[in-house]
Amino acid sequence: xxxxxxxxxxxxxxxxxxxxxxxxxxxxxxxxxxxxxxxxxxxxxxxxxxxxxxxxxxxxxxxxxxxxxxxxxxxxxxxxxxxxxxxxxxxxxxxxxxxxxxxxxxxxxxxxxxxxxxxxxxxxxxxxxxxxxxxxxxxxxxxxxxxxxxxxxxxxxxxxxxxxxxxxxxxxxxxxxxxxxxxxxxxxxxxxxxxxxxxxxxxxxxxxxxxxxxxxxxxxxxxxxxxxxxxxxxxxxxxxxxxxxxxxxxxxxxxxxxxxxxxxxxxxxxxxxxxxxxxxxxxxxxxxxxxxxxxxxxxxxxxxxxxxxxxxxxxxxxxxxxxxxxxxxxxxxxxxxxxxxxxxxxxxxxxxxxxxx
Amino acid sequence: xxxxxxxxxxxxxxxxxxxxxxxxxxxxxxxxxxxxxxxxxxxxxxxxxxxxxxxxxxxxxxxxxxxxxxxxxxxxxxxxxxxxxxxxxxxxxxxxxxxxxxxxxxxxxxxxxxxxxxxxxxxxxxxxxxxxxxxxxxxxxxxxxxxxxxxxxxxxxxxxxxxxxxxxxxxxxxxxxxxxxxxxxxxxxxxxxxxxxxxxxxxxxxxxxxxxxxxxxxxxxxxxxxxxxxxxxxxxxxxxxxxxxxxxxxxxxxxxxxxxxxxxxxxxxxxxxxxxxxxxxxxxxxxxxxxxxxxxxxxxxxxxxxxxxxxxxxxxxxxxxxxxxxxxxxxxxxxxxxxxxxxxxxxxxxxxxxxxx
Numbered sequence: 221x222x223x224x225x226x227x228x229x230x231x232x233x234x235x236x237x238x239x240x241x242x243x244x245x246x247x248x249x250x251x252x253x254x255x256x257x258x259x260x261x262x263x264x265x266x267x268x269x270x271x272x273x274x275x276x277x278x279x280x281x282x283x284x285x286x287x288x289x290x291x292x293x294x295x296x297x298x299x300x301x302x303x304x305x306x307x308x309x310x311x312x313x314x315x316x317x318x319x320x321x322x323x324x325x326x327x328x329x330x331x332x333x334x335x336x337x338x339x340x341x342x343x344x345x346x347x348x349x350x351x352x353x354x355x356x357x358x359x360x361x362x363x364x365x366x367x368x369x370x371x372x373x374x375x376x377x378x379x380x381x382x383x384x385x386x387x388x389x390x391x392x393x394x395x396x397x398x399x400x401x402x403x404x405x406x407x408x409x410x411x412x413x414x415x416x417x418x419x420x421x422x423x424x425x426x427x428x429x430x431x432x433x434x435x436x437x438x439x440x441x442x443x444x445x446x447x448x449x450x451x452x453x454x455x456x457x458x459x460x461x462x463x464x465x466x467x468x469x470x471x472x473x474x475x476x477x478x479x480x481x482x483x484x485x486x487x488x489x490x491x492x493x494x495x496x497x498x499x500x501x502x503x504x505x506x507x508x509x510x511x512x513x514x515x516x517x518x519x520x521x522x523x524x525x526x527x528x529x530x531x532x533x534x535x536x537x538x539x540x541x542x543x544x545x546x547x548x549x550x551x552x553x554x555x556x557x558x559x560x561x562x563x564x565x566x567x568x569x570x571x572x573x574x575x576x577x
Numbered sequence: 578x579x580x581x582x583x584x585x586x587x588x589x590x591x592x593x594x595x596x597x598x599x600x601x602x603x604x605x606x607x608x609x610x611x612x613x614x615x616x617x618x619x620x621x622x623x624x625x626x627x628x629x630x631x632x633x634x635x636x637x638x639x640x641x642x643x644x645x646x647x648x649x650x651x652x653x654x655x656x657x658x659x660x661x662x663x664x665x666x667x668x669x670x671x672x673x674x675x676x677x678x679x680x681x682x683x684x685x686x687x688x689x690x691x692x693x694x695x696x697x698x699x700x701x702x703x704x705x706x707x708x709x710x711x712x713x714x715x716x717x718x719x720x721x722x723x724x725x726x727x728x729x730x731x732x733x734x735x736x737x738x739x740x741x742x743x744x745x746x747x748x749x750x751x752x753x754x755x756x757x758x759x760x761x762x763x764x765x766x767x768x769x770x771x772x773x774x775x776x777x778x779x780x781x782x783x784x785x786x787x788x789x790x791x792x793x794x795x796x797x798x799x800x801x802x803x804x805x806x807x808x809x810x811x812x813x814x815x816x817x818x819x820x821x822x823x824x825x826x827x828x829x830x831x832x833x834x835x836x837x838x839x840x841x842x843x844x845x846x847x848x849x850x851x852x853x854x855x856x857x858x859x860x861x862x863x864x865x866x867x868x869x870x871x872x873x874x875x876x877x878x879x880x881x882x883x884x885x886x887x888x889x890x891x892x893x894x895x896x897x898x899x900x901x902x903x904x905x906x907x908x909x910x911x912x913x914x915x916x917x918x919x920x921x922x923x924x925x926x927x928x929x930x931x932x933x934x
Contacts (some may be wrong), residue, residue, distance in 0.1 A: 233874055237638035294805035336905075344930045345869045345906070390777055396782050397773040403789040405762050408823045412816070416754040420747055427755050427853055428589070434759040436790040436895055436908075439847020441842045451840055453831040458767070460828040464821050466765045470819045474810040482806055483799045489764035490796020491770035496784055511703045523879050538895070549702070551793075573701050 222247045223375075224277045224284040225267060226296055228258060228484070231313045231334065232287035233346030238379040240265065242316045243350045251277035261343045278303040283375055285332075286312035291447035292518045304328065309368035309375075310494060316451040317359045317388040322523075330372045331359035331388060333449035334381055335397075335538070349380060354361060356381035359388040360465035389455075396455035397462075400448060406438035433538060506561035511567050520550060526566050527552075532559050551577065578730075579604045580622060581652055583631070585615060588670045588691065589644030590703030592625035595736040597622065598705045608634035618700045635660040640732055642689075643669035648804035654681045661685065666725035666732075671806040672752060674745040678763045687729045688716035688745060690752075691738055698798070706737060713738035716745040724759050746812075753812035754819075756836040757805060759819060763795035790895060832839045854910070864917035865934035868924050876929075877907060883923050884909075910932065 223239055225232045228250045235246030239246040251274055252258050258270040271277035278284060284304055287295045293314045298308050301324070309334040314320060321331045336354040356376045360369045376383040386394075413431060449456060473481040497506045513519045527533075538551045552561040552567075560576075567574040580596055582589045585607045593675060596603040607624030608631055609615050615627040624897070628634035635641060641661055649672045657667050668689040669692045671677060680774040693711040713733045717726045733740040743751075770788060773779075809838045830838040854863045870876045885893060895908045909924075912918040917933075 222851060274675050342932065345867075347869060347871075347933070349871070364846075390779075394773065394779055395775055397770055398788055401769070402787040403767060404824070404827055405766060406787075406791055407843060408820055409759060409762060410846045410850045410853070411842070412758070412823060413754055413818055414853060416751065416816075417853075419749055422747075422751055428761040430763075431755055432854070433793040434791055435761055435850055438785040438850045439843055440861040441847075442843050442847075445837050445843060446840050448872065449831060449843075450834050450836060453834060457828050457831050459773075460824050460831075462769055464763060464824055465822075466769060467817050467821055470761055470765065471814050474806060474817075477807050477810060479803050479807060483803050484805075485768070486796055486799045486802060488796075489767045490799075493767045493792055493795045496767070496771060496774075497789070510702075512704060512909070513706075514706070520881050521883075522882070524881055525879070528877075548707075575699065575701065 221245055222249060222281045224271075224281040224300070225250045226274070226277065226284065226300060227252050228261035228266055229287065230341050230343065230345050231336075232352075233261055233264065233343035233509060234336075234348070234350035234381060235285050235287070235313075236261065237264075237346055237348040237353060239375075240268065242377050242380065243375075247429070248425035249277050250279065257343065258445075258572055261346075264343055264346070266343055266346050275301055275303050281305070281308050283371060284308060284310045286310065287316075288312075289444060289447055290314045290316055290451050293320055294323045297329060300419065301326050301328060307368075309365075309371045311358075311372050314451075315399070315448055317357070317391045318455075319451055321361060321388040323358050324387070327363050327365045327366055330364055330369050331357075332372065332376070333357040333391065334376075336381075339446070351376075351379045354381045358381050358383055358387050359386060359391055361388075367482065372478060375380040381530050389409035390449065392452050392455045393458075396452055396459040400456045401454055401459045401463065403437050403440055403445065404449075404456070405463070406435045410435045410438040447514050469495050506555050506556065507552050509554065509560065509567065510572040510575050510577045511552065513548070513550055522570065523550065523552075523567060523572070527554075527563050530562060530566055532563050532566075578602055578640070579638045580925045581628075581657070582643065582644060583609065583634065583657060583802065584644035585609050585618035585700050586644065587698050587702050589642065590618055590621065590700035591693075591705065591707035592642050592644070592670075592736060593618065593623035594621075594703055594705040596732075597709060599737065600732075604632050606638065609895040613633060614700065618703075621700055621703070623700055623703050631656055632660050635662070635665065637845045638662070638665050640728060641665060641667045643667065643671075644799060645803055647673055647808050649905070650677055651680045658683050658685060664725075666722075666728045668715075668729050671808075672756070672805055674714070674748045675812075676808055678716050678718060678745040678839060682720065682722050685725055686722055687726050687730065689733070690714040690716075691739075693731075695878050699807040700802070708733075708736045708738040709739045709763055712901045713740050714743050714748050715740055715849075716743060716748055718745075736829065749809050750815075752807055753816040757809055757813050758816045758820065760797055760802065761806075762796050763792045763811070767792045767795040789822075789858045801839065863910050863912050864914065866911065866917065866921055866924065867932050867934045868909065869905050869930040870905070870907055879927065880907065880909075880924060880929070883927060884920055887919060887923055889920050889923075892911075 225236050236248040239248050248267045249271050251271040252260050261267050286296045293312050310328050311330045315333055317331045334351055334356040336350050356476045359575050373383045471489045554563045562572055580666050582593050593605040596605050605624045606626045606628050607615055608628040618624050619627045643653045643659050650669050668687045672690050674688045691708050691713040693707050731739045735812050891909050911920045921931055
C-alpha cells in the first residue's frame with residue numbers, strides 16, 4: 221500500500237517509521253516544502269521516497285496523512301484532495317477538528333488527531349513506537365465514505381494506536397479543557413507571578429516547586445500554539461469562562477472562611493486527580509511514593525536504576541529540590557499495588573526515608 | 578544554647594537535626610501533643626530531650642520554635658510566650674504571617690517562615706540540610722526586641738538558611754501568588770477536567786502530560802492547606818481576582834482571534850518563566866534538554882547516572898510518557914551553559930536524540 225505523508229516532522233516521520241516497520245506492504249512517500257528536511261527524513265528511514273511534487277506524492281497513494289501545522293491544514297487537505305485519486309483516503313493529524321472538518325467537505329476526508337508527542341518537534345525525534353497505545357481520534361461525518369473510514373481506522377490501528385471515533389465538536393471541547401486550558405492557566409500564572417515579584421520588588425528566586433510544576437507548559441512554542449488557540453477559540457473561550465466561574469466559587473468560599481466547603485473542594489480535587497491518573501494506567505491504580513534524598517548527583521539515578529533493574533517502571537517522577545535546586549524530595553508514581561510495595565521496599569533498602577503520599 | 582521546638586514533625590525535626598549538627602552548644606528540647614511522636618523524634622536524634630510539659634520545654638530556653646499547623650500557631654505562640662522567660666525569643670514556621678503577627682503582640686515574638694519542604698510530613702523525613710540555602714522569612718515589627726530578632730536571625734542562618742526580613746503583609750501577598758494560587762488553579766483544573774470528561778461521557782484516560790504537570794499540586798493535604806487558605810484568604814482572594822482579570826483578557830484576545838496579542842502573551846510567559854527559573858539557579862541560566870527515549874525501564878536511570886557520574890546535576894526533570902505511560906520524552910533542566918553542553922553530548926553519546934528546547 222502506497223502511503224503519502226505530507227509534512228515530515230515528528231508526527232509525519234513517526235507515521236512513516238511506524239508504517240514501514242509494522243505494515244508489510246507499505247511504501248511511504250514523503251512530500252514537504254523543504255527539500256533538505258525531506259532528504260533528512262529519507263536518510264532516517266522515515267520515508268522511502270522523497271517526492272518532487274504533491275502530484276508525485278499522491279500518485280497511486282491509497283492513503284494520505286496531512287501533517288502540517290494546524291493553521292495550514294485546510295489548504296494542505298484541499299490540495300491533497302485535489303491531487304488524490306477518487307479512492308484515496310485523506311486524513312490529517314491536527315489537534316483541532318471542527319473548523320477543518322467543516323471546511324473540507326469531501327467524502328474522501330477523515331479528520332484525525334493522534335494524542336501523542338507534542339513535546340518535541342522535528343523528524344530527528346520521530347519514533348516507530350510514538351503511537352503505541354495512544355488514542356488516535358477520528359472525526360468522520362455523514363458524508364465520509366465508509367470504505368475509506370475503515371481504511372484509515374485499520375491503518376491507524378496498525379501504526380499501534382487506538383483509533384477512537386468522536387464528533388469533531390466534542391473532540392474540540394475535550395481538547396479545550398484537557399490540553400489547551402492547562403497551557404492558558406500556566407501562561408497566566410507565570411505572568412502573574414513575575415508581575416507580583418516585580419511589584420513587590422522581591423527577588424525572582426522566591427518561587428517554589430508548586431509554581432514550577434504548575435507552569436511547566438507555559439509559553440509553549442508560539443509557532444504551533446497560536447494556531448491551535450485561535451482554531452479552537454470558541455471551545456477554549458467557553459472553557460476559560462467555566463474556569464472563571466470556578467475561581468469565583470473558590471474566592472467566595474475563601475471570603476466566607478468556609479472551611480467545610482474548602483475541604484470538600486480540595487478533597488474533591490485530590491479524588492478527581494487520583495481517578496484520572498488511575499484511569500490512564502494499564503497496570504492498575506497508581507501509587508505515589510515520596511522519597512527524601514540527600515543533595516548530591518547520582519542519587520536519583522541510583523533510585524531509578526534500582527527500580528528499573530527490578531522491572532518496576534516509574535510512570536511519572538517529580539523532583540522537589542530544596543531552595544538550592546539540588547535534590548530534596550522525589551515523588552515517584554508507580555502503577556500497581558504490588559509494584560509500588562516492592563518499590564517502597566527497594567527504596568527503603570537504599571537507606572532513603574520513603575512514604576506513601 | 579537551649580532551644581525549644583514545639584511540634585516535632587518535618588520542620589521541627591529538621592530544625593532540631595540542623596541545630597544539633599551545626600550549632601556546637603545547642604541543646605534541643607522537644608515538646609508536642611503526642612508522646613509517641615516525641616519519643617520517635619528523640620530516637621531519630623532530632624531532639625535531645627523530650628519534655629513532659631510546655632513549661633519544662635521552655636525552662637531555660639533562649640529560643641523557641643513554634644512548629645504547629647498554621648491554624649494552631651496563634652495559641653501555640655501565646656502559650657509559649659506565657660511560659661518563656663523574659664529574654665527568650667519565640668518564633669514560628671507558619672506559611673501565613675500577617676494575622677499571626679497582628680494577634681501575637683509581644684516584643685519577644687518574631688514571625689518566621691522557612692520556604693522549604695512542604696512535600697512530605699513527619700519527623701521521619703526530617704533532614705539536617707532541609708534549610709540549606711533556603712529563604713527563611715522573618716517578619717519583625719516595630720515592637721520586636723532588637724536583641725531577640727538578632728538572635729533568631731543568626732540562629733536561622735546557622736541552620737543553613739538565608740534569613741530575609743519582610744513585612745508580614747508583603748510576605749502573605751507574595752505567598753498568595755507564588756505558592757497558594759498554584760494550588761487553587763490546580764484544584765480548579767482537575768475538577769473542571771473531571772467534570773468535562775463526565776459530561777462528554779468520555780473515558781478518563783483522555784488526559785495528557787500538560788494536564789498532569791499542571792495538576793501535580795492539586796488536592797494537597799487538607800489538614801495543612803485549609804488552614805493556610807483561610808488564614809491567607811484576603812491576599813489569596815485578591816490574587817484569584819487578578820487571575821480572573823488575566824483570564825478574561827486571554828479570552829477576549831481569543832474571541833477576537835488576535836494572533837499578535839496572543840503571541841505576545843504566550844512569548845511573554847515563556848520569557849517570564851525562563852527569567853524566574855534562571856533566577857532560582859545558583860549555577861547560571863537554566864537550559865532545557867529534550868531527550869527522546871525508548872519505552873523500557875532503566876533508560877532514565879542510565880541517563881541520570883551518566884550525567885551524575887560526570888558531575889552534572891539535573892536541576893529538574895519531567896517525563897512525558899506516551900499514552901501507555903511508559904517513557905517517551907524526558908525533559909532535563911541543567912544549570913549553566915557548559916554543563917548543559919556537556920550533558921547534551923553525553924546524552925547523544927548514549928544514542929538518544931536530544932535537542933535544546
